[in-house]
Amino acid sequence: MNQNMPTQLVIGCFIALSCAPWWVYSQNGDNRTLVNMTLVRNASVLGAYCLDGSLPAYHLDRGFGAGARNWLLQFEGGGWCNDIPSCLERAKTHRGSTRFMNKLEVFSGILSNNASLNPDFYNWNRVKLRYCDGASFAGDAKFDNGTSLLYFRGQRIWRAIIQDLLPKGLGQARKALLSGCSAGGLASFLHCDNLTNYLPKNTSVKCLSDAGFFLDERDISLNHSMRSFYESLISLHGVEQNLDKSCTGFRYYPAQCFFPQYALKYIRTPFFVLNSAYDVYQFHHILVPPSADPKGHWYHCKLNPAACNAAQIRILQGFRKDMLLALSFFYRHSRRGGMFINSCFAHCQSESQETWFAADSPRVNNKTIAEAVGDWYFGRRVSKEIDCAYNCDHTCANLIG
Ligand SMILES: *[C@@H]1O[C@H](CO)[C@@H](O)[C@H](O)[C@H]1NC(C)=O
Numbered sequence: 001m002n003q004n005m006p007t008q009l010v011i012g013c014f015i016a017l018s019c020a021p022w023w024v025y026s027q028n029g030d031n032r033t034l035v036n037m038t039l040v041r042n043a044s045v046l047g048a049y050c051l052d053g054s055l056p057a058y059h060l061d062r063g064f065g066a067g068a069r070n071w072l073l074q075f076e077g078g079g080w081c082n083d084i085p086s087c088l089e090r091a092k093t094h095r096g097s098t099r100f101m102n103k104l105e106v107f108s109g110i111l112s113n114n115a116s117l118n119p120d121f122y123n124w125n126r127v128k129l130r131y132c133d134g135a136s137f138a139g140d141a142k143f144d145n146g147t148s149l150l151y152f153r154g155q156r157i158w159r160a161i162i163q164d165l166l167p168k169g170l171g172q173a174r175k176a177l178l179s180g181c182s183a184g185g186l187a188s189f190l191h192c193d194n195l196t197n198y199l200p201k202n203t204s205v206k207c208l209s210d211a212g213f214f215l216d217e218r219d220i221s222l223n224h225s226m227r228s229f230y231e232s233l234i235s236l237h238g239v240e241q242n243l244d245k246s247c248t249g250f251r252y253y254p255a256q257c258f259f260p261q262y263a264l265k266y267i268r269t270p271f272f273v274l275n276s277a278y279d280v281y282q283f284h285h286i287l288v289p290p291s292a293d294p295k296g297h298w299y300h301c302k303l304n305p306a307a308c309n310a311a312q313i314r315i316l317q318g319f320r321k322d323m324l325l326a327l328s329f330f331y332r333h334s335r336r337g338g339m340f341i342n343s344c345f346a347h348c349q350s351e352s353q354e355t356w357f358a359a360d361s362p363r364v365n366n367k368t369i370a371e372a373v374g375d376w377y378f379g380r381r382v383s384k385e386i387d388c389a390y391n392c393d394h395t396c397a398n399l400i401g
Pocket residue numbers: 027028029030031
């Protein structure tokens with residue numbers, strides 16, 4: 001077990017509303033879109049199982065009108081497990097088994113089917129790929145010691161879901177967008193080019209990562225906590241064989257190619273990086289993990305940026321600087337790329353309506369995230385937005401709670 005990190009990094013409800021379907025119900029009344037789960041029955045042929053051996057699943061809401069042949073595929077997020085005890089725990093929950101998942105999912109934000117809430121993608125086929133492998137859909141291994149059995153089959157789950165969707169219309173897609181948030185945003189980096197292999201050459205394929213740009217950064221005690229965490233994850237789940245060969249061939253540590261900052265320059269498909277420079281998950285688990293702050297000096301600052309002292313703000317500004325540095329090559333040289341790096345304390349901004357597209361949504365240069373992503377996808381204009389440093393952005397809610 002890794003001492004520096006909680007063994008199972010589960011994304012909490014950092015933005016109070018982002019994981020609260022009741023809010024969607026109460027706001028939209030009867031307008032809420034609930035989408036049924038589809039189990040991938042053929043997955044057993046491919047040996048594609050969730051941690052506990054259950055079948056993988058997705059939710060599909062059909063496109064219509066002009067969007068009927070366009071496909072948005074969104075990876076669900078939800079942390080990772082990096083050792084046997086934490087994966088065994090996870091296998092008993094909705095993060096490791098479709099048996100424990102809600103069968104109806106609320107589709108909001110980028111998944112909404114309402115043109116006034118999701119102007120560019122509302123009429124596309126929209127799919128949520130459920131996350132139950134614990135390694136961003138990238139592992140391929142199995143643990144079986146006679147008494148305990150765990151499947152690390154994320155890569156096969158990815159393949160099984162795509163193969164299930166191809167005959168349902170994905171195989172004739174005109175346009176496709178692969179997206180995902182957090183661990184799902186990381187999956188979007190890892191599988192972006194692979195999606196193009198399954199689709200016709202003339203399909204326009206692009207990828208978006210929301211809050212998936214996890215930095216290879218030291219924590220405040222100067223430990224490489226995140227790097228150690230990923231190294232144990234990669235070795236447990238058998239991820240290395242599935243990483244981009246053009247990246248692993250060049251890197252000193254092949255495992256580095258799990259970090260988007262190294263993998264990004266090898267991705268050939270047009271990519272959009274959406275992330276807060278003060279991503280709350282990275283703040284709490286990469287920059288200031290509990291192991292690095294045993295006395296709790298950061299307790300109040302973690303709950304509310306306004307409570308951070310000057311030294312803490314300097315450290316947070318340093319983190320932002322490092323993120324922008326890691327993206328500077330992409331910013332300057334990627335002609336078909338897009339980005340939206342804002343300065344709100346947030347985590348996952350494409351899935352909830354109030355951060356994606358609403359009157360009081362976060363904005364950079366007066367553009368909402370939905371507008372920036374749409375402008376990039378459809379080539380309406382260059383869409384590379386970088387916010388000014390905290391605390392200049394007055395469109396942020398900065399709800400960490
Ligand atoms: C959808 O919600 C709006 C308010 O948000 C309401 O005015 C409208 O009547 C609802 N439509 C349906 C079909 O329920």
